[in-house]
Amino acid sequence: MSDGLGSRGDFDAVIIRTDYGDDQAWRGVRAALTRHEAHLHFVDDPAWAGATVDDVLTATRDAEDLSVVFLADHTTMHSDAQALLAVTTLTREDCPDDEDFAALTGSGRDFRTTPAGVPDIHANLTIGNLGFEEYAAWAGEDPEGVYRPA
Numbered sequence: 001m002s003d004g005l006g007s008r009g010d011f012d013a014v015i016i017r018t019d020y021g022d023d024q025a026w027r028g029v030r031a032a033l034t035r036h037e038a039h040l041h042f043v044d045d046p047a048w049a050g051a052t053v054d055d056v057l058t059a060t061r062d063a064e065d066l067s068v069v070f071l072a073d074h075t076t077m078h079s080d081a082q083a084l085l086a087v088t089t090l091t092r093e094d095c096p097d098d099e100d101f102a103a104l105t106g107s108g109r110d111f112r113t114t115p116a117g118v119p120d121i122h123a124n125l126t127i128g129n130l131g132f133e134e135y136a137a138w139a140g141e142d143p144e145g146v147y148r149p150a
Helices: 023-036 053-060 074-078 098-104 117-127 132-141
Strands: 013-017 040-043 068-072 084-088 110-113
Touching: 013 117, 023 040, 023 074, 023 117, 053 068, 053 084, 068 074, 068 117, 074 084, 084 117, 084 132, 098 132, 110 117, 110 132, 117 132
Parallel strands: 013 040, 013 068
Antiparallel strands: 068 084, 084 110
16 A cells, blocks of 8 residues: 555645545545645545554655644544544654653544644644644543544
8 A cells, every 4th residue: 555645745634534435424524624724635545445543654654744644434434523533653763762752642642633623733733833642632531532623
């Protein structure tokens, strides 16, 4: 499976479709995303069908300037909130020690976000204004475990 990132712009949020069971739901997710973010790179290739978080991280590990990817998976396609899975690309090798890695991933390496949250998360992680762990913690405070921007 190719990473599908070859034509990605430097500031594009990456959305990878991993569920191919409902094209109408996918069109709805895309429409919701484009209402909130102008800089998107969609990876829409059936080779990604059923890809796991680990599959995605392996395929995107060499991508430069990519701190988060958003997966449009089965849950995304079938939830009222169209909640995408935000996944950090941070690895242990990116950190000076285990303690630093644990602090940065203490709330998990992934969380759910509404399409409206994608631009906020992507922009702040790209410029280093906020960290993935902060968004993951905020998602954890939601009763459904979804980050919902104010």
